[in-house]
Amino acid sequence: xxxxxxxxxxxxxxxxxxxxxxxRVIGLFGASGAGKxxxxxxxxxxxxxxxxxxxxxxxxxxxxxxxxxxxxxxRRIGYVFQDARLFPxxxxxxxxxxxxxxxxxxxxPAQHKRIIDLLDIGALLDRRPGKLSGGERQRVALGRALLxxxxxxxxxxxxGALDEARKLEILPYLVRLRDEANVPMVYVSHDAxxxxxxxxxxxxxxxxxxxxxxxxxxxT
Amino acid sequence: MLEISPAEWTxxxxxxxxxxxxxxxxxxxxxxxAWLLARKDFWGKSVLDAVVHLPLVLPPVVTGYLxxxxxxxxxxxxxxxxxxxGIVFAFRWTGAALACGVMxxxxxxxxxxxxxxxxxxxLEQAAETLGAAPWKVxxxxxxxxxxxxVLAGMVLGFAKAIGEFGATITFVSNIPGETQTIxxxxxxxxxxxxxxAAAGRLVIVSIVLAIGALIAAEWFARRATQRLHxx
Numbered sequence: 001x002x003x004x005x006x007x008x009x010x011x012x013x014x015x016x017x018x019x020x021x022x023x024r025v026i027g028l029f030g031a032s033g034a035g036k037x038x039x040x041x042x043x044x045x046x047x048x049x050x051x052x053x054x055x056x057x058x059x060x061x062x063x064x065x066x067x068x069x070x071x072x073x074x075r076r077i078g079y080v081f082q083d084a085r086l087f088p089x090x091x092x093x094x095x096x097x098x099x100x101x102x103x104x105x106x107x108x109p110a111q112h113k114r115i116i117d118l119l120d121i122g123a124l125l126d127r128r129p130g131k132l133s134g135g136e137r138q139r140v141a142l143g144r145a146l147l148x149x150x151x152x153x154x155x156x157x158x159x160g161a162l163d164e165a166r167k168l169e170i171l172p173y174l175v176r177l178r179d180e181a182n183v184p185m186v187y188v189s190h191d192a193x194x195x196x197x198x199x200x201x202x203x204x205x206x207x208x209x210x211x212x213x214x215x216x217x218x219x220t
Numbered sequence: 221m222l223e224i225s226p227a228e229w230t231x232x233x234x235x236x237x238x239x240x241x242x243x244x245x246x247x248x249x250x251x252x253x254a255w256l257l258a259r260k261d262f263w264g265k266s267v268l269d270a271v272v273h274l275p276l277v278l279p280p281v282v283t284g285y286l287x288x289x290x291x292x293x294x295x296x297x298x299x300x301x302x303x304x305x306g307i308v309f310a311f312r313w314t315g316a317a318l319a320c321g322v323m324x325x326x327x328x329x330x331x332x333x334x335x336x337x338x339x340x341x342x343l344e345q346a347a348e349t350l351g352a353a354p355w356k357v358x359x360x361x362x363x364x365x366x367x368x369x370v371l372a373g374m375v376l377g378f379a380k381a382i383g384e385f386g387a388t389i390t391f392v393s394n395i396p397g398e399t400q401t402i403x404x405x406x407x408x409x410x411x412x413x414x415x416x417a418a419a420g421r422l423v424i425v426s427i428v429l430a431i432g433a434l435i436a437a438e439w440f441a442r443r444a445t446q447r448l449h450x451x
Contacts (some may be wrong), residue, residue, distance in 0.1 A: 102356055103350075
């Protein structure tokens, strides 16, 4: 479960958003500049709200009135960025293992194998990120985030940098993730068709405000 | 003609020892400072930056004299260290290492700073979202990606340290076997009749060391670009 009620002033732009997400995939929908990325960065702890609270899975990670701000690295979230952000000095296998090592988790070969199979990245393990295609990179980034065992997965336009053909290549993996990985997700997109396929609940943002909220029907 | 005499070997080995110690001791400070200058905004940053670069623009004899005033036997810091910890810099090879370290510091820090500035901060953010505490982010992402720049800085610092003359001779004088480095040995030799051949040999050694360092620094810089592009 995710509860967000935050205010943030970013230059001329003011963001004031409040919603409670219960669904498996909360779709954050809006045009570019609506404040989607800022909102996700606040959930991740990369951006600090001016006022408000954020509660992930029952834990208050932000509460400005109480002076609470849990740093990103202690939030146990996964974040898939539009630009993958794989570590260029590490192999794919080392990238996938990074979150587990940083969190001091014991190796979990069964989970490891399940996610590698789910994303079809077994053949890439020895490669360097520089030698991967855009779609492969994004699949590895998904695996890397999942293997850190997050309690919430944030995806900020994960298909945004890919062309149509690549999008169609990745989309089925995301659907499988939703149905099999058992991690709640916040999925940011400006593409209604994408969200219709993936989201179970929609939060619509317009110029920093939540304009509608509900099932996928609100997209029409 | 090309036979290197024991006295010349002494100067060469002393120079190497002084430069290696100066570089190794300066490196952790250099990395910390480079990171601070590249990544943090704080009050007095430009002053700190200027102080670091001061040895580059001050006359070396001035730097040496300031070191003598500070770290000499009767200096504020030197007196304290000698009385309480038994560490003496004045007229010792350790003093030569200190002088060389100070003179080399701006050259050592610069490539380190540039390579840290070139790292995409979004990679560090990604590391944080994966559960890495800030110090872990530094050691697993920032430092490995900056490593070629760190090594390049060390090589340049070493090259500067091994050739340093003005500050060293002012601070610790020119004592054969203790503080006489290649540079001060050459200086003594060219003031001695019949010293030309020996001076010539040491000059050749200096040139070889300097060119070697430049080639090494260039190689590390090229590695840095490859690393950042993930090939």
